[in-house]
Every structure is written in structure tokens, then in C-alpha cells.
Amino acid sequence: xxxxxxxxxxxxxxxxxxxxxxxxxxxxxxxxxxxxxxxxxxxxxxxxxxxxxxxxxxxxxxxxxxxxxxxxxxxxxxxxxxxxxxxxxxxxxxxxxxxxxxxxxxxxxxxxxxxxxxxxxxxxxxxxxxxxxxxxxxxxxxxxxxxxxxxxxxxxxxxxxxxxxxxxxxxxxxxxxxxxxxxxxxxxxxxxxxxxxxxxxxxxxxxxxxxxxxxxxxxxxxxxxxxxxxxxxxxxxxxxxxxxxxxxxxxxxxxxxxxxxxxxxxxxxxxxxxxxxxxxxxxxxxxxxxxxxxxxxxxxxxxxxxxxxxxxxxxxxxxxxxxxxxxxxxxxxxxxxxxxxxxxxxxxxxxxxxxxxxxxxxxxxxxxxxxxxxxxxxxxxxxxxxxxxxxxxxxxxxxxxxxxxxxxxxxxx
Amino acid sequence: xxxxxxxxxxxxxxxxxxxxxxxxxxxxxxxxxxxxxxxxxxxxxxxxxxxxxxxxxxxxxxxxxxxxxxxxxxxxxxxxxxxxxxxxxxxxxxxxxxxxxxxxxxxxxxxxxxxxxxxxxxxxxxxxxxxxxxxxxxxxxxxxxxxxxxxxxxxxxxxxxxxxxxxxxxxxxxxxxxxxxxxxxxxxxxxxxxxxxxxxxxxxxxxxxxxxxxxxxxxxxxxxxxxxxxxxxxxxxxxxxxxxxxxxxxxxxxxxxxxxxxxxxxxxxxxxxxxxxxxxxxxxxxxxxxxxxxxxxxxxxxxxxxxxxxxxxxxxxxxxxxxxxxxxxxxxxxxxxxxxxxxxxxxxxxxxxxxxxxxxxxxxxxxxxxxxxxxxxxxxxxxxxxxxxxxxxxxxxxxxxxxxxxxxxxxxx
Numbered sequence: 001x002x003x004x005x006x007x008x009x010x011x012x013x014x015x016x017x018x019x020x021x022x023x024x025x026x027x028x029x030x031x032x033x034x035x036x037x038x039x040x041x042x043x044x045x046x047x048x049x050x051x052x053x054x055x056x057x058x059x060x061x062x063x064x065x066x067x068x069x070x071x072x073x074x075x076x077x078x079x080x081x082x083x084x085x086x087x088x089x090x091x092x093x094x095x096x097x098x099x100x101x102x103x104x105x106x107x108x109x110x111x112x113x114x115x116x117x118x119x120x121x122x123x124x125x126x127x128x129x130x131x132x133x134x135x136x137x138x139x140x141x142x143x144x145x146x147x148x149x150x151x152x153x154x155x156x157x158x159x160x161x162x163x164x165x166x167x168x169x170x171x172x173x174x175x176x177x178x179x180x181x182x183x184x185x186x187x188x189x190x191x192x193x194x195x196x197x198x199x200x201x202x203x204x205x206x207x208x209x210x211x212x213x214x215x216x217x218x219x220x221x222x223x224x225x226x227x228x229x230x231x232x233x234x235x236x237x238x239x240x241x242x243x244x245x246x247x248x249x250x251x252x253x254x255x256x257x258x259x260x261x262x263x264x265x266x267x268x269x270x271x272x273x274x275x276x277x278x279x280x281x282x283x284x285x286x287x288x289x290x291x292x293x294x295x296x297x298x299x300x301x302x303x304x305x306x307x308x309x310x311x312x313x314x315x316x317x318x319x320x321x322x323x324x325x326x327x328x329x330x331x332x333x334x335x336x337x338x339x340x341x342x343x344x345x346x347x348x349x350x351x352x353x354x355x356x357x358x359x360x361x362x363x364x365x366x367x368x369x370x371x372x373x374x375x376x377x378x379x380x381x382x383x384x385x386x387x388x389x390x391x392x393x394x395x396x397x398x399x400x401x402x403x404x405x406x407x408x409x410x411x412x413x
Numbered sequence: 414x415x416x417x418x419x420x421x422x423x424x425x426x427x428x429x430x431x432x433x434x435x436x437x438x439x440x441x442x443x444x445x446x447x448x449x450x451x452x453x454x455x456x457x458x459x460x461x462x463x464x465x466x467x468x469x470x471x472x473x474x475x476x477x478x479x480x481x482x483x484x485x486x487x488x489x490x491x492x493x494x495x496x497x498x499x500x501x502x503x504x505x506x507x508x509x510x511x512x513x514x515x516x517x518x519x520x521x522x523x524x525x526x527x528x529x530x531x532x533x534x535x536x537x538x539x540x541x542x543x544x545x546x547x548x549x550x551x552x553x554x555x556x557x558x559x560x561x562x563x564x565x566x567x568x569x570x571x572x573x574x575x576x577x578x579x580x581x582x583x584x585x586x587x588x589x590x591x592x593x594x595x596x597x598x599x600x601x602x603x604x605x606x607x608x609x610x611x612x613x614x615x616x617x618x619x620x621x622x623x624x625x626x627x628x629x630x631x632x633x634x635x636x637x638x639x640x641x642x643x644x645x646x647x648x649x650x651x652x653x654x655x656x657x658x659x660x661x662x663x664x665x666x667x668x669x670x671x672x673x674x675x676x677x678x679x680x681x682x683x684x685x686x687x688x689x690x691x692x693x694x695x696x697x698x699x700x701x702x703x704x705x706x707x708x709x710x711x712x713x714x715x716x717x718x719x720x721x722x723x724x725x726x727x728x729x730x731x732x733x734x735x736x737x738x739x740x741x742x743x744x745x746x747x748x749x750x751x752x753x754x755x756x757x758x759x760x761x762x763x764x765x766x767x768x769x770x771x772x773x774x775x776x777x778x779x780x781x782x783x784x785x786x787x788x789x790x791x792x793x794x795x796x797x798x799x800x801x802x803x804x805x806x807x808x809x810x811x812x813x814x815x816x817x818x819x820x821x822x823x824x825x826x
Contacts, residue, residue, distance in 0.1 A: 057750075057752070058746065058749035058750050059748075059749045059751075059752065059753070059754075059755050060745050060746070060748055060749030060755060060757045060760065061749070061757075091742070091745070092742065092745050092757060092760075092770065092773060092774070092775070093774065094758065094772070094773045094774040096774075126742070127742030127743075127745060127746070128741065128742045128745070128770065128775045129775070315728065315813075315817070315821070316821055319817070319818055319821035319822040320821070320822070322818065322822040323821070323822040325822075328541065329504070329505065329539065329540030329541045330540075332473050332504070332505050332540060332541070332650065333471065333473070333540070333650055335472075335473055336471035336472045336473030336474070336650055337470075337471050338472075339470070339472065340472070341472070342472050342473060344472075344473045344474075344505060345507065347473065347505075357505065357541065359507070360505060360507045361505070361506065361507040361509075362505070362541045362542070400728075400818065400822070401818060401822065402815055402818050404728070404732070404818075405732055405735065405813065405814060405815050405817075405818060408728070408729055408732035408733070408736070409732040409733070409735040409736040409738075409813070409814065
């Protein structure tokens with residue numbers, strides 16, 4: 001079971017967490033699938049809290065994804081609460097799954113005193129098993145009555161499934177002179193996992209930012225963070241990132257996502273998202289190392305992205321990283337298999353900043369010592385220059401080890 | 414090293430092999446990279462032998478691929494010999510790699526007494542290391558002078574790299590009443606591998622079939638065979654399938670690839686290609702089981718193919734097969750992540766012929782016993798019905814085990 005997995009060697013300790021004014025939260029042991037651990041989490045937000053969301057592109061999403069997409073549409077981007085459970089993803093559960101989301105939202109709305117559509121939902125865990133709403137709605141009043149502004153750590157633990165460590169990140173910054181806080185939690189190890197699943201991320205700020213602008217900020221900053229990580233190329237049916245802005249900082253709201261006054265906020269939001277995204281791959285199933293793939297000189301940024309993805313997802317590249325083998329031949333292969341424009345004779349590769357191949361030929365008699373030393377570190381850098389254009393992009397990934405097979409190749413039992 | 418790998422539990426013994434009239438061949442220990450094993454192979458063909466070829470779609474192909482593509486163009490599809498080496502793929506070797514192919518072809522052409530372009534070449538092995546042509550051209554005269562019609566087994570062994578067993582298939586059939594033989598050898602374990610690499614397949618027949626028709630027959634039959642297998646989604650820079658027709662059977666040549674008179678030949682060719690393709694994945698690095706993914710009810714055949722590929726390549730599906738876990742939730746995930754049109758509520762899944770999910774919901778109280786028994790066999794069948802159209806396709810793959818990590822995650826040295 002998840003609890004008995006050894007903690008990732010790349011685990012980060014929780015930073016000191018703060019209250020985010022306008023947010024109360026808590027966690028509870030609801031025994032949805034796990035015993036003796038927190039598995040039900042609730043956030044409550046000040047009235048008129050704005051929300052933005054980004055969801056899985058998987059075309060067979062879970063019922064909570066359908067619920068959230070519709071709720072954001074109906075409310076135009078306001079939310080009063082979020083209910084999350086771990087242990088059952090409520091995916092591939094047909095009409096029953098839809099009823100569970102409706103009943104859960106109604107129960108939470110009654111407690112909070114709002115419309116059901118102002119309740120957002122997320123579930124993570126086993127796929128294809130019915131999730132009875134009473135498993136959530138029965139303990140919910142107790143959880144609701146015990147929420148405080150300070151239970152961020154419990155919430156971070158309560159959403160874990162195969163995660164081996166709790167994930168949170170926090171920043172203080174300013175908008176128009178007002179100090180604001182941005183703080184988030186995340187979970188996820190494989191992009192999806194057997195009995196467990198999914199990447200979830202919930203971020204709250206006390207800044208006042210209208211929902212349409214919040215959505216633009218999230219969409220813009222997700223590209224280089226959560227949309228630039230991969231564990232095993234598999235895409236969960238439940239991936240969710242939600243960003244809540246309670247507005248209690250009472251800053252003058254920005255007029256546009258491009259306003260100069262948002263520059264500090266954007267930087268801090270990007271840092272929180274990147275922190276959490278890298279923690280997710282650092283907890284990739286069996287991960288011992290993470291690596292960044294930087295591609296430049298491609299025909300376009302999109303082309304560079306697809307090449308970076310091809311390298312970051314290649315099982316042969318990922319096993320080479322695990323084996324501390326500076327095997328650039330596999331990088332060439334992954335460039336070629338991406339199907340993107342590339343020219344063998346202008347292709348150059350650097351590992352750990354050291355050129356190993358230039359213009360299609362291995363660097364002669366290069367000093368392998370620093371490359372070998374770099375491969376032994378837990379953070380590997382692979383740079384590829386296609387030499388045919390100006391496009392650039394990057395991806396982060398983790399190595400593929402025996403641990404991945406152990407975790408994913410065992411009986412469900 | 415390759416030689417010390419345990420033989421795949423899915424290994425097939427070599428069938429009794431025959432002479433293919435018009436073909437002489439042999440193998441030699443040239444010490445290109447491996448000691449104490451055959452690593453240089455040559456085929457010689459009767460004059461006016463016709464040839465068809467299918468090559469890797471990887472956009473960073475090896476120099477021998479460039480050579481073959483050009484040679485087929487120049488000759489219009491005739492060949493007098495084939496030279497293959499194992500141990501060095503001559504990939505990413507720049508101008509030096511091009512010179513090696515030229516010098517090798519010239520040396521072989523001199524021995525045979527033909528134009529260099531009538532010599533085809535294939536190399537498999539490490540990427541990015543210069544392949545000196547003299548390593549091939551020096552032993553070539555000795556190899557050439559010892560070739561016979563019967564050395565098929567030596568040739569099958571001579572092209573092996575990480576393969577744990579030699580692969581060959583043979584059929585007898587008729588064209589217009591003339592008995593003809595179709596016989597081939599193949600190598601390949603991962604789609605590409607570290608020090609070794611690639612899938613190679615060479616088939617010869619004594620049938621008389623003009624090159625343009627031979628090319629159509631090969632292209633048509635490759636789709637459901639070599640283009641429908643995957644080990645790790647990684648695509649070699651050197652994949653090559655060549656089909657030679659010596660014409661010594663002196664049958665009346667067919668006028669079209671659609672001629673009725675080719676029906677038996679097509680069936681036999683398909684069987685040889687499928688035999689060899691399944692042997693390649695049975696020798697997938699670390700493979701303990703193979704599985705077939707059949708997709709129907711998709712919007713189109715192409716869409717079905719992409720869904721089948723998504724399932725067949727999913728590390729989570731492949732580890733579930735390894736763990737003998739009938740984890741259909743991962744199949745749903747892989748359908749969804751393919752990005753192809755799919756509807757959760759019409760999606761049905763069968764494992765080993767037993768329905769486990771129908772129209773988006775798990776089958777209630779289904780008898781798991783036969784499914785569990787099926788998962789313990791070495792040949793697993795996963796069927797997916799999208800329920801939205803008439804498109805269908807299939808893929809074969811192998812499981813993802815600790816063996817894969819052992820083979821690909823170890824140091825190169």
C-alpha cells in the first residue's frame with residue numbers, strides 16, 4: 001500500500017506554511033479506501049472568491065472534472081468551497097458517478113450556505129469503482145465544523161495517494177503595494193496510478209483578481225510548469241489545477257493580465273507552480289533522479305516542445321538516466337522518432353553543460369570526467385540544439401527504475 | 414553483454430530452414446564489436462533479382478538507410494548482394510559514416526561483379542561511434558568465398574545484438590502453379606538499444622515478381638505485422654525490412670499486386686512477416702508476456718490504430734500485464750490520453766474474451782476467475798470497443814518488467 005512505500009530520495013520537507021486570509025480548511029479520516037490516514041479534505045472560501053481552473057486533456061475524464069467544468073461555466077468563476085477525496089477517483093462510474101458529484105456538492109453547499117455550483121470537487125484514487133456519496137457527506141459536517149485557517153499541512157497530507165511526501169509551496173509578494181500570499185498544495189506521483197491516481201493542485205491567494213484575469217494568469221503559467229512535466233507519458237483522467245483568489249487583501253484589482261502591476265504576482269505564482277510541479281516528478285514512482293530537457297534551434301516553439309516531450313518520455317532515455325549513463329545516442333533516437341523537422345548534420349547535444357556531440361558527430365576525445373560526475377547527481381540537464389531554427393522549449397522528467405516496476409507491476413489485491 | 418542475457422521465455426526454436434534458389438549467404442566473426450560471435454553477414458543474389466524495402470520513419474536515420482534508399486532509386490529495384498554487420502549501427506557518424514557505406518558497397522561490388530548501387534547495406538549496434546570500413550572490407554573476401562545456399566542459421570545468428578534467440582520463418586506456396594519458397598530472418602529486441610540497436614528483417618523468395626509489385630506487396634503486408642508491434646515506443650534509427658525475389662522459380666510474373674494468382678503468395682508472405690514480427694516482440698527486452706490490443710468501434714481505422722498504439726505503449730498497461738493484473742482502468746486511461754474521439758459512456762473492454770466493462774461501467778459481479786487465469790498465460794488479449802463508429806485496428810506489444818530496466822539501465826561499459 002501507498003503508506004509503506006519508501007520516501008523518495010528527492011523528497012522536499014514542507015516549508016513553513018501560513019494562513020491565507022479568506023481560506024479555512026481541514027482534513028478528516030473518512031476511510032474511503034485507506035484506513036488510518038486522512039483522505040477527505042475541504043476548503044472554504046470567503047464570499048466572492050474568484051477561481052480559475054485547468055483540467056486534464058484526457059478524453060475520458062472523471063465525473064468531478066465534468067462537475068468543475070460546468071460549475072465554472074455556471075458561476076462565471078466564483079467558488080465558496082472545495083471538497084477533495086483520496087482513494088476513489090470516481091472515474092468510469094457512469095451515471096452513478098454523476099449522482100455522487102451532485103449529492104456531494106449539494107451537501108457541501110448546504111453547510112456553507114451557497115449554490116451547489118459554488119462547490120468545486122476533486123477525487124483521486126482507484127478507477128471504475130463506485131464512490132458512494134454518503135462516504136463523503138456523512139463525515140463532512142464534522143470536518144466542516146473543525147476547519148481553521150492553519151490546517152494546510154493536514155490538507156496536503158489528506159490528498160496524498162501513492163505520494164511518498166506531502167507537497168506544498170508558499171510565496172509572499174505584492175500587487176499595487178498590497179502584500180499578498182500565494183500558497184498551494186499538490187499531489188501526484190505517476191501521472192496516473194493503479195489504485196490511486198492523478199495530479200491535483202490547489203492554490204489560494206488573498207489577492208483580489210477577477211476570474212477572467214485569474215484564468216489567463218493560470219493558463220499562461222501552467223505551460224512552463226505542470227504542462228512541462230512527465231513521469232510516464234500517461235495522462236490521468238482526473239488531473240486538476242485550481243487557483244482561488246479570496247480578495248481579502250483588498251488590493252485594487254488589475255484591469256488586465258498584462259498589467260505591469262501583476263509582474264511580481266506572476267513571478268511568485270510561477271514559482272509556486274514550478275515548485276509543486278517539480279515536487280510531483282521528484283515523487284515520480286520509483287524516481288531517483290529528475291532531469292530537464294532543453295531544446296533550442298528547432299523550427300518552432302511547438303516543434304521544440306514535441307521534441308522535448310519525445311526525449312523526456314523515452315523509456316530508453318529514462319533508463320539511461322537511472323543507469324547514470326550519458327547515452328546521447330538515445331537522445332538522437334528520441335529526436336528522430338518525434339517526427340519533427342531535424343537534421344542529423346546540424347544536431348548538437350550537451351549533457352551537464354558539456355558538449356558531447358556537435359553538428360552530427362561525437363565530440364572527439366572529450367573529457368568524459370565532468371559528464372560522468374554530472375550523471376551521478378540527482379538533477380540532470382540534457383540540452384539539444386537542432387541548429388535549424390529559433391524554436392525552443394523544455395520539459396522535466398524523472399528516471400525509470402526498478403521502483404516504477406515494483407509499484408505498478410504488482411497485483412492490485 | 415548481449416551474449417550473457419538469459420534466453421527469453423517466449424523464445425521460438427528455429428524451424429527447419431531450406432535453400433532459397435538464387436541466394437547464397439554466410440556469416441563471419443569480424444570482431445566489429447563482439448568477440449567470439451558472428452557479426453558480419455552477406456547475401457548474394459542471382460542477377461536480375463528484384464528487391465523491395467521499407468525503412469525507419471526516424472528522421473535521424475543511419476548512413477546505411479540513406480545508402481539503401483538511394484540505391485533502390487538508382488537501380489529501380491534490383492540487387493546483387495546485401496552486407497550486414499552487427500555491433501556498430503553507423504548512425505550519427507557524419508561524413509565518415511557516408512564514406513564507410515560507399516567503401517563497403519564498392520568492395521562488395523568488386524567481389525560480386527556489379528555496380529555499387531546493386532549492393533544493399535544494413536548495420537546495427539552502437540550509435541555515434543565511427544565504423545571503419547576496413548573492419549568489413551578486410552574479412553569480406555573470405556566470407557564471400559565461403560558462402561553457400563544453406564547458411565541461413567548462421568546468418569540469423571550473425572545479425573543478432575541483444576537478441577536472446579535467432580529468428581527465422583519459412584513457408585512454401587505457389588504462384589501460377591509454380592512452387593516457391595519464402596524465407597526470412599530478423600533481429601531486434603528493444604526498438605533500439607544502448608550498445609546495440611534496431612529491428613532488421615531480410616526475406617528472400619525464388620518467385621519472379623517485378624520490383625514495383627514486390628514493393629506494393631511488402632508495403633501492404635508490413636502494416637499489420639512489423640508496423641503493428643511495439644516494445645517501448647522508441648523507434649530505431651536503422652529499422653530495415655528488405656524483400657528479395659530471385660526469380661529462379663521462373664513462374665509467369667504477375668501483372669499487378671492485386672492479381673488473384675498472388676493470393677497464396679500474399680498469405681504466405683504475411684505469415685512470414687507476422688511470425689518474425691512476433692518473434693521480435695517475444696524477445697522484447699525483459700519480455701515475459703506478449704499482448705494483443707484489438708480496437709473496434711472507433712471513428713476510423715486510423716483512429717483505432719492510434720488508440721491501439723496508446724494502449725500498447727502505455728507503461729502502466731505494460732506493467733499491469735507484467736503483474737498479471739487485469740487492470741482495465743489503465744486501459745481506459747490510455748484510450749483517453751490518445752486524444753482520439755471516444756465516449757466514456759459507450760466504451761467497453763474485454764480481457765481474454767471476458768467483458769469487464771460495458772458502456773462505461775464495470776461489469777457487476779463478473780466472474781473474475783477466467784480473467785485471472787487468462788492474465789497468467791503468456792499471450793494476453795485486450796479488446797476495446799469504442800462504440801462510436803466502424804474503425805478497427807490492432808497492435809502487439811510486450812510487458813514491461815525488471816528485465817527491461819536491467820538491460821537498459823546499466824552502464825554502457
